[in-house]
Amino acid sequence: MYKYVLRRVLLAVPVLLLSSVIVFGLMRVMPGDALVALMGESGNIGERELAKLRKDLRLDLPYHEQYALWVWQMVTLRPGDSLFTGEPITTSLKKAIPVTLELAALAMILGIVIAVPIGVLSATRQDTPSDYVGRVVAVSGLSLPDFWLGTLVITFAAIWFHWIPPIGYVSLWDAPWRNLQQFLLPAAVLGYRLAAATMRMTRSTVLEVLREDYVRTAWAKGLEGRIVVYKHALKNALIPVVTIIGGQLGVLLAGTVVVETIFALPGMGRLTVEAILFRDYPVVQTNVMLVAGTLVTLNLLVDLSYAWLDPRIRYR
Amino acid sequence: MATVTARPAALEEVPASAVEISRTRALWHALRRQPLGAASAALIALIVLTAIFADVLSPYDPLETRPEIRLAQPSWEHPFGTDDIGRDVFSRIIHGSRISLWVGLLAVGIGTAAGMVIGLLCGYCEGRLDLIFQRVMDAIQAIPALVLALAIVSVLKPSTTNAMIAIAIVIIPGNSRIVRGAVMSAKQNRYVEAAQAIGCRHPRIILSHILPNVTAPILIIASIWLGNAILIEATLSFLGVGTQPPTPSWGLMLSSTGRAFMEQAPWLAIFPGLAISLAVLGFNLFGDTLRDAWDPRLRNTR
Numbered sequence: 001m002y003k004y005v006l007r008r009v010l011l012a013v014p015v016l017l018l019s020s021v022i023v024f025g026l027m028r029v030m031p032g033d034a035l036v037a038l039m040g041e042s043g044n045i046g047e048r049e050l051a052k053l054r055k056d057l058r059l060d061l062p063y064h065e066q067y068a069l070w071v072w073q074m075v076t077l078r079p080g081d082s083l084f085t086g087e088p089i090t091t092s093l094k095k096a097i098p099v100t101l102e103l104a105a106l107a108m109i110l111g112i113v114i115a116v117p118i119g120v121l122s123a124t125r126q127d128t129p130s131d132y133v134g135r136v137v138a139v140s141g142l143s144l145p146d147f148w149l150g151t152l153v154i155t156f157a158a159i160w161f162h163w164i165p166p167i168g169y170v171s172l173w174d175a176p177w178r179n180l181q182q183f184l185l186p187a188a189v190l191g192y193r194l195a196a197a198t199m200r201m202t203r204s205t206v207l208e209v210l211r212e213d214y215v216r217t218a219w220a221k222g223l224e225g226r227i228v229v230y231k232h233a234l235k236n237a238l239i240p241v242v243t244i245i246g247g248q249l250g251v252l253l254a255g256t257v258v259v260e261t262i263f264a265l266p267g268m269g270r271l272t273v274e275a276i277l278f279r280d281y282p283v284v285q286t287n288v289m290l291v292a293g294t295l296v297t298l299n300l301l302v303d304l305s306y307a308w309l310d311p312r313i314r315y316r
Numbered sequence: 317m318a319t320v321t322a323r324p325a326a327l328e329e330v331p332a333s334a335v336e337i338s339r340t341r342a343l344w345h346a347l348r349r350q351p352l353g354a355a356s357a358a359l360i361a362l363i364v365l366t367a368i369f370a371d372v373l374s375p376y377d378p379l380e381t382r383p384e385i386r387l388a389q390p391s392w393e394h395p396f397g398t399d400d401i402g403r404d405v406f407s408r409i410i411h412g413s414r415i416s417l418w419v420g421l422l423a424v425g426i427g428t429a430a431g432m433v434i435g436l437l438c439g440y441c442e443g444r445l446d447l448i449f450q451r452v453m454d455a456i457q458a459i460p461a462l463v464l465a466l467a468i469v470s471v472l473k474p475s476t477t478n479a480m481i482a483i484a485i486v487i488i489p490g491n492s493r494i495v496r497g498a499v500m501s502a503k504q505n506r507y508v509e510a511a512q513a514i515g516c517r518h519p520r521i522i523l524s525h526i527l528p529n530v531t532a533p534i535l536i537i538a539s540i541w542l543g544n545a546i547l548i549e550a551t552l553s554f555l556g557v558g559t560q561p562p563t564p565s566w567g568l569m570l571s572s573t574g575r576a577f578m579e580q581a582p583w584l585a586i587f588p589g590l591a592i593s594l595a596v597l598g599f600n601l602f603g604d605t606l607r608d609a610w611d612p613r614l615r616n617t618r
Contacts, residue, residue, distance in 0.1 A: 011451075014451050015451055015454040015455050015458060016455075016458065017455075018451060018452060018454075018455030019455040019456075019458045019459055021455075022455060022456065022459065023459065023467070026467045026468065026471055027467070029471050030467075030470050030471045031471070031473065135352070136352075139597065139601060139604070140593070140597060142543075142596075142600055143547075143593050143594075143596040143597035143600050144589075144593045144596075145547055145550055145551065145554075145567075145570075145589060145592050145593065145596075147550075147551060147554045147567075147570065147571070148570060148585070148588075148589030148592065148593070149589075151570065151575055151578060151585050151589070152586070152589065154578075155578040155579060155582055155585065158579060159579060159582070250457070250460050250461065251461075253460045254460040254461055254462035254463065257460075257462050257463065257466075257555075258462070258551060258554070258555070261555070262575075272463055273463075273466065273555065276463075276466055276467055276470055277470070284467070288459055288460075288463060291459070291460055291463070292458035292459055295458050295460075296458055
């Protein structure tokens with residue numbers, strides 16, 4: 001087990017390095033640079049000042065030195081300052097991470113709480129009307145664009161209920177009620193998509209497991225239906241479901257980009273998109289690596305959770 | 317089934333053509349029996365026909381502006397209303413189907429082809445090549461797809477074609493992995509071993525013995541990806557880095573006018589979104605049908 005974890009961690013290092021090269025490379029070949037964007041903001045700057053600025057920001061170094069410098073900054077956890085606002089990246093991250101984390105966690109909870117029971121219901125009542133409804137709801141969740149759903153939710157909340165989510169982000173600890181008002185709708189929009197994928201997977205694996213011998217034995221012993229389904233079948237059906245949820249984390253994080261934009265939440269997604277548009281290299285690079293690192297770690301945790309769900313699984 | 321399958325005369329060709337016949341049959345059977353499958357085929361047919369005959373079907377020129385009837389409500393003359401500069405939304409949605417389909421088909425085509433080549437090579441050769449390629453794929457997948465697509469489009473400058481390229485790149489890793497898995501299991505077959513034993517060359521083994529095993533998963537994944545590609549194109553256009561105005565693209569229509577006028581003229585947001593949803597729904601359901609008909613084992617891939 002420890003060996004397995006160690007090997008996975010060692011494998012993750014080249015993957016993250018490669019990701020960093022991709023991001024670094026993409027940012028460098030992007031046309032236009034942050035300084036030009038900055039100039040547009042603050043009027044004209046002379047050629048000499050520009051050169052000085054470039055030197056201050058170490059943008060005059062050759063690419064490989066810039067890259068090495070950046071990797072060192074990442075390793076020592078000192079990502080530097082935003083080119084655009086001059087704010088230390090750690091400061092803006094401290095503000096943005098809780099927003100995205102709360103959004104993602106809420107979406108995930110909503111998604112799972114909705115998806116698993118409906119998936120089980122859909123499987124135990126296969127080919128009944130409730131199964132069809134469940135499946136159509138699930139496949140629509142995968143088809144409705146989240147930016148459309150978000151826009152509609154805001155519009156109709158405003159038209160029908162004359163209700164607009166409070167503007168100006170407040171943290172959960174300062175004003176829990178106001179904060180929840182801001183987060184519930186976006187989390188529901190995000191959660192629906194996650195729920196859709198999870199629901200489909202739960203349905204198909206529960207269907208499979210229900211045909212296994214030990215489930216028949218459980219029925220034969222005269223166990224109650226609820227116990228057979230939830231205690232015997234569901235736990236073994238959960239492995240692919242956990243994989244799907246793990247795989248959806250990337251989708252979830254991408255979804256935050258759109259949903260944060262629509263609902264005006266100052267999270268990681270919006271920060272990254274704005275940074276890409278402003279060519280704010282350090283911010284983009286840091287954010288993407290942070291997300292990539294999180295995804296790699298979560299995937300490892302997902303893989304490790306298999307052993308807990310199914311003790312027959314051993315890691316080599 | 318009670319019908320007798322016609323057997324080809326040449327023994328050598330039995331596997332490939334028989335597989336093809338049974339696949340077409342299985343798909344036909346599934347489409348006739350499953351209501352959702354039939355609905356998806358109808359939806360796709362509708363969208364494809366709309367895209368082909370867009371010029372004939374649309375009552376107005378999608379680019380023609382008539383400011384005097386701006387933001388008109390849906391009516392008999394303008395079934396989906398008009399936008400902020402008086403363009404007919406119905407005509408724009410009809411023409412938008414071309415962009416969505418075009419981007420979807422090309423992006424998925426390129427992404428699938430590239431993913432297939434990489435997957436075939438990795439799965440067949442294994443070893444060091446496989447290890448390196450798989451790490452590169454891991455690295456691409458570690459970056460959230462939308463962020464990667466956004467960055468790629470920013471590099472290439474926003475346009476429909478570049479959105480398509482970005483989507484194709486995002487598709488490659490997942491596809492290559494599925495093909496690789498299918499190749500590795502196909503390699504276990506006795507006939508592959510036999511082909512190697514009688515000294516067939518690698519390209520021949522790959523093309524005539526392994527490839528036929530991989531086509532079903534590829535087609536299934538491709539049909540599911542089609543829906544997703546349309547969704548990503550719409551999202552990129554929505555964020556302003558995909559199709560550029562004044563070309564009618566569903567995502568762009570939603571973001572530019574749909575959001576700005578959503579309270580005065582909700583139809584500007586509703587109809588393009590509905591069009592995207594129906595198109596994606598059609599391809600998703602079709603992919604499901606294909607999967608159930610051809611390869612129930614693939615159910616766990618998404």
